[in-house]
Amino acid sequence: MSRRDERRRRIEASFEEFRRAVAAALGNASRELRQLVDERARDMFEVMLRGEGVDRAMADPVLKKALQAERFERQLARTMIDRVEAFREWSERGPSRLTALVNAVAPGAASWPPERWLGRPGTADGSDGVPELWRIGTGMVLSAPEPQTFPVAVPLLDHSHLHVVSTPDSRMVADALVENLLLRLVSYFQPGLVNIHVWDVNQLTGSLPGLYPLTRAGLLTVHDPARLHELLDELSDHIRRVHTGVLVEGHQSVRSVGGRRTEPWRVAVLFGNRQALREEHQQQLQRVARNGLACGVQLIIVDIPVSVNSPIETVVIAEDQSATTTMTGKHVTVALDPQFPQTQVPRACATIAEKREERRTRLSTFADLLPESFWQDSSAAGVVAPVGYDEGEPVHVGLGDTSPHALIGGPSGSGKTNFLYAMLGSLAARYHPEELELYLLDFKEGVSFAQFAPGRKDPTWLPHARLVGVNVNTDREFGVALLRFLADEMRRRADAAKQHEVTKLEQLREEDPDGRWPRIVAVIDEFQYLFGERDQVTAQATQLLEDVARRGRSQGIHLVLSSQDVSGIEGFWGKSAIFEQFTVRIALPKARRVLAEPQNDAAVELPRWHAVVNHESGVRPGNAIARIPDATGRGTFDKLQAELHARRPADLAEPILFDGSKVPNLQALPDFQALRPVEGNPTVLLGQVIDVAGSAAKVRFARTPGRNIAVIGSLAEDAAAVLGGATLSLARQHEVGAAQFSLACLAEDAWPYADKLCKQLRNAGHSADLLGLDGIRTLLDATAARLTASITGETGAPLPPHYLVVYAVDAAHTLLENKNPTTRMSGVDSLRTVLKHGPENRTHLLGWWRGVQRLKNSLPPGVYDDIGAWLAFDVQGKELLSFGPEQVMAWSPRPRRGLFFDRFEHSRPQVVIPFDTGEES
Numbered sequence: 001m002s003r004r005d006e007r008r009r010r011i012e013a014s015f016e017e018f019r020r021a022v023a024a025a026l027g028n029a030s031r032e033l034r035q036l037v038d039e040r041a042r043d044m045f046e047v048m049l050r051g052e053g054v055d056r057a058m059a060d061p062v063l064k065k066a067l068q069a070e071r072f073e074r075q076l077a078r079t080m081i082d083r084v085e086a087f088r089e090w091s092e093r094g095p096s097r098l099t100a101l102v103n104a105v106a107p108g109a110a111s112w113p114p115e116r117w118l119g120r121p122g123t124a125d126g127s128d129g130v131p132e133l134w135r136i137g138t139g140m141v142l143s144a145p146e147p148q149t150f151p152v153a154v155p156l157l158d159h160s161h162l163h164v165v166s167t168p169d170s171r172m173v174a175d176a177l178v179e180n181l182l183l184r185l186v187s188y189f190q191p192g193l194v195n196i197h198v199w200d201v202n203q204l205t206g207s208l209p210g211l212y213p214l215t216r217a218g219l220l221t222v223h224d225p226a227r228l229h230e231l232l233d234e235l236s237d238h239i240r241r242v243h244t245g246v247l248v249e250g251h252q253s254v255r256s257v258g259g260r261r262t263e264p265w266r267v268a269v270l271f272g273n274r275q276a277l278r279e280e281h282q283q284q285l286q287r288v289a290r291n292g293l294a295c296g297v298q299l300i301i302v303d304i305p306v307s308v309n310s311p312i313e314t315v316v317i318a319e320d321q322s323a324t325t326t327m328t329g330k331h332v333t334v335a336l337d338p339q340f341p342q343t344q345v346p347r348a349c350a351t352i353a354e355k356r357e358e359r360r361t362r363l364s365t366f367a368d369l370l371p372e373s374f375w376q377d378s379s380a381a382g383v384v385a386p387v388g389y390d391e392g393e394p395v396h397v398g399l400g401d402t403s404p405h406a407l408i409g410g411p412s413g414s415g416k417t418n419f420l421y422a423m424l425g426s427l428a429a430r431y432h433p434e435e436l437e438l439y440l441l442d443f444k445e446g447v448s449f450a451q452f453a454p455g456r457k458d459p460t461w462l463p464h465a466r467l468v469g470v471n472v473n474t475d476r477e478f479g480v481a482l483l484r485f486l487a488d489e490m491r492r493r494a495d496a497a498k499q500h501e502v503t504k505l506e507q508l509r510e511e512d513p514d515g516r517w518p519r520i521v522a523v524i525d526e527f528q529y530l531f532g533e534r535d536q537v538t539a540q541a542t543q544l545l546e547d548v549a550r551r552g553r554s555q556g557i558h559l560v561l562s563s564q565d566v567s568g569i570e571g572f573w574g575k576s577a578i579f580e581q582f583t584v585r586i587a588l589p590k591a592r593r594v595l596a597e598p599q600n601d602a603a604v605e606l607p608r609w610h611a612v613v614n615h616e617s618g619v620r621p622g623n624a625i626a627r628i629p630d631a632t633g634r635g636t637f638d639k640l641q642a643e644l645h646a647r648r649p650a651d652l653a654e655p656i657l658f659d660g661s662k663v664p665n666l667q668a669l670p671d672f673q674a675l676r677p678v679e680g681n682p683t684v685l686l687g688q689v690i691d692v693a694g695s696a697a698k699v700r701f702a703r704t705p706g707r708n709i710a711v712i713g714s715l716a717e718d719a720a721a722v723l724g725g726a727t728l729s730l731a732r733q734h735e736v737g738a739a740q741f742s743l744a745c746l747a748e749d750a751w752p753y754a755d756k757l758c759k760q761l762r763n764a765g766h767s768a769d770l771l772g773l774d775g776i777r778t779l780l781d782a783t784a785a786r787l788t789a790s791i792t793g794e795t796g797a798p799l800p801p802h803y804l805v806v807y808a809v810d811a812a813h814t815l816l817e818n819k820n821p822t823t824r825m826s827g828v829d830s831l832r833t834v835l836k837h838g839p840e841n842r843t844h845l846l847g848w849w850r851g852v853q854r855l856k857n858s859l860p861p862g863v864y865d866d867i868g869a870w871l872a873f874d875v876q877g878k879e880l881l882s883f884g885p886e887q888v889m890a891w892s893p894r895p896r897r898g899l900f901f902d903r904f905e906h907s908r909p910q911v912v913i914p915f916d917t918g919e920e921s
């Protein structure tokens with residue numbers, strides 16, 4: 001073999017080797033590649049399954065072959081298991097939970113199938129709440145391993161607007177959806193509480209034909225396609241009115257105004273054609289959407305592109321009529337409920353319309369103002385009650401933190417008293433006496449508030465009444481007493497609130513749930529009397545009224561003032577600080593100046609038995625006109641009072657009755673009954689002061705100089721009532737025989753009184769003498785001598801209590817002026833000695849003088865200190881200046897009333913009513 005051949009062979013062999021090596025390498029690579037491709041295909045398949053959703057993938061024709069391929073089996077199985085796992089929680093509980101939820105928040109017509117309610121008008125008035133959801137169809141999660149159904153419902157009234165988007169093919173379904181929803185709404189509530197407005201860009205009539213019978217009763221209004229702005233204006237006006245009207249109460253929306261709904265919802269349905277609205281309409285619509293929900297305005301917008309900045313639920317209906325909603329999300333396919341049976345819909349609407357008409361035309365009575373069950377409402381945030389009706393719908397009056405006080409006006413006979421009865425009855429039926437207390441003061445001549453207190457003919461009384469004042473027109477002080485009581489109560493509440501670190505009654509009640517913090521409504525009928533004169537009473541009343549009007553609101557103290565007299569209100573106008581607080585204005589027919597005149601003259605045209613109820617200080621947009629039912633006739637308020645009286649808590653005390661025409665009976669007076677024999681200083685009761693508690697005017701007979709009592713006036717009857725009351729009250733504080741009563745009557749006309757008193761004392765076992773003119777000198781001289789002996793220490797033992805009760809002291813003056821020839825002392829000297837030194841020695845004189853000058857004659861010239869307490873009747877104030885502070889100047893005498901001043905106790909004098917000292921009747 002040549003070397004060449006040899007070389008060539010070796011080369012060829014090397015190449016062969018190389019080829020083998022390359023072939024081997026290539027073979028490996030392609031095997032790996034195949035494996036890689038396989039793996040990648042399986043991964044890709046799994047990604048597709050999981051990405052698209054196993055349910056969709058299985059329905060996808062492109063994937064059909066792959067799904068059957070053996071090599072993808074594992075991926076398919078794994079994905080299926082994972083899906084079941086992922087849906088387990090939902091499958092087991094989701095649909096049933098949703099069903100339960102809808103059942104709970106969407107009762108009755110809100111979600112039940114139509115056969116259970118369609119055709120029967122609703123009765124709900126909002127007091128039991130408003131359904132949170134309203135059913136539209138059935139939902140299903142198609143991607144779930146075992147699809148189950150559940151109800152789908154959308155939020156509406158007060159919660160959310162609704163936007164429906166359809167295609168030309170599915171518009172019919174959208175119409176059916178809207179009709180069904182509207183039927184649910186109008187059938188759920190009592191007719192009149194939901195008013196529907198329809199606007200359709202395309203047609204004047206035609207949309208929602210089944211609902212047309214509602215138009216008869218004004219429950220459905222169809223708007224002109226060319227006049228969308230009118231509808232939007234109407235809604236905007238309404239929103240404004242509700243804002244200033246209902247919402248001033250401090251509530252965030254009409255829905256939160258406690259209890260039943262007073263404002264109907266307005267549901268505006270706008271049908272479009274998928275084109276945008278004109279810019280100005282769009283903007284107006286956005287405003288209505290933004291502010292409407294809180295004011296009861298609900299929008300249902302169909303096929304109008306909108307973007308609104310407020311809660312809105314969207315339902316999109318696809319070509320195939322399946323729907324999705326924003327509430328349930330894109331994975332839930334909604335089969336909308338079929339349209340309700342078209343034969344029944346118009347009939348159901350006709351029934352609702354009839355019912356509504358029936359309500360509207362029914363002549364509502366006092367009984368209709370009352371709730372189904374009494375005393376259910378809480379007064380924490382305020383009190384509100386219907387007082388009358390506007391077209392069958394109740395009109396309410398509310399008193400709360402933001403509408404604190406009410407002013408009622410109307411000429412005589414216009415029905416103010418009747419209005420007050422309607423209002424008080426309606427309130428008293430709703431609030432428990434623990435929630436509401438009434439203080440009722442009537443300055444009218446006559447006794448229109450006497451009904452509230454127990455009387456002889458009718459022993460029942462209004463459980464809420466804590467104080468009833470009648471016949472007070474001459475006792476204006478009683479108005480001041482009431483205002484002072486309210487001011488004190490206001491301060492007590494403010495202090496309690498401060499302790500709990502809160503400012504308002506509502507918060508105080510939260511902080512102190514066991515405390516008793518009722519709202520107080522104080523009614524003053526014909527309040528102008530209170531400001532009738534330019535005197536001390538008016539000044540005090542003004543100051544107190546201002547105080548209570550300004551600060552009472554947050555402490556739950558509300559004033560209701562009524563007046564027939566323009567001048568009363570005129571006087572008030574000047575005091576804007578007071579007047580501004582009276583934001584609630586009630587004007588009866590022909591009332592002047594109660595409303596914000598001249599712009600608001602609604603009271604001029606008002607028919608009989610109607611009232612303008614205005615919570616906005618009387619400005620025109622706040623007017624609500626109400627027909628007021630008869631509340632004073634037989635079987636109205638009296639019947640309610642009897643029922644409430646029967647339910648009153650067992651421990652509730654009767655109201656205090658202040659009747660200016662009645663003479664208070666001494667024996668019946670709690671202050672008198674409470675008197676017992678005492679060791680120390682006795683208390684003298686002189687009469688009843690004009691205060692809320694009906695307490696007695698008292699003088700304490702301490703053993704200090706000046707503790708004598710003078711009664712000044714010309715009438716024996718007045719004087720005798722005071723001396724009688726005083727003496728009998730003293731007698732009650734001494735054990736029998738422990739005190740001496742020396743009565744002297746020096747004027748004939750007083751004799752029967754003195755005689756009667758003497759007998760009363762003796763009957764009670766006391767030792768009492770009655771002398772005439774002939775015995776007075778001896779009595780005074782002897783008493784003076786005894787006192788002198790005691791002062792000079794001639795007699796050791798202290799003197800026993802001795803009371804000299806002298807009628808017409810001045811009648812003895814001439815007689816007393818005679819001097820004793822031996823001692824050169826006169827009877828007047830003895831009298832002065834008794835007055836001067838008696839009290840320290842438990843000897844007190846209670847005397848009646850028939851004039852101021854006559855009293856002065858009995859005293860040392862210019863020194864009147866020995867009369868420390870006095871009660872004057874028919875004496876002009878200026879005459880009394882030497883005996884009291886300058887306020888006595890304001891006193892002008894009036895029958896059966898005395899002015900009382902105790903130098904030791906008082907800074908200003910008090911008006912006192914003398915007692916009837918006879919047996920308790």
Ligand SMILES: Nc1ncnc2c1ncn2[C@@H]1O[C@H](COP(=O)(O)OP(=O)(O)OP(=O)(O)O)[C@@H](O)[C@H]1O
Pocket residue numbers: 410411412413414415416417418419444564609610628629630631632633
């Ligand atoms: N809404 C009403 N329905 C039927 N009768 C009414 C109504 N309101 C008042 N009346 C009757 O009209 C009369 C006068 O009413 P009321 O006493 O309430 O008026 P007033 O304004 O208080 O008058 P005054 O100030 O003179 O007492 C009463 O006999 C009353 O029964």
